[in-house]
Amino acid sequence: MTALVRHKGGHPEQSEAKPSEVEGSHTVPSTPFLTPDNQLAIACGTGVIIVDRLQIEGKKELDAEAFLRGYPSFVGSRLE
Numbered sequence: 255m256t257a258l259v260r261h262k263g264g265h266p267e268q269s270e271a272k273p274s275e276v277e278g279s280h281t282v283p284s285t286p287f288l289t290p291d292n293q294l295a296i297a298c299g300t301g302v303i304i305v306d307r308l309q310i311e312g313k314k315e316l317d318a319e320a321f322l323r324g325y326p327s328f329v330g331s332r333l334e
Contacts, residue, residue, distance in 0.1 A: 274304045284333045294318035296333065 274295060281287050281297035286305070289295050294305040309315040322328060 274302045282332070286329050286331060286333065288329055294322060294329070 274289075283297050283299050286294060286296050289304070295302045296305060305318050307315055307317055308321045316324070
């Protein structure tokens with residue numbers, strides 16, 4: 255699954271993700287968080303998606319771990 259989101263009103267980001275059974279009820283929808291096994295996840299209205307890869311417009315695609323090294327504030331932010 256590919257999604258297009260905006261982070262902090264900036265350029266669109268494309269992500270590759272898959273649905274997950276991880277509990278995210280403690281998290282507000284559209285909020286990225288780390289699962290207990292350190293996977294990047296985004297809470298949805300119902301359920302959670304695990305994000306495998308992300309790409310900011312005009313930048314190269316990165317796996318989630320590399321993306322978070324460059325954008326650590328992504329976790330806990332609010333996506334549009």
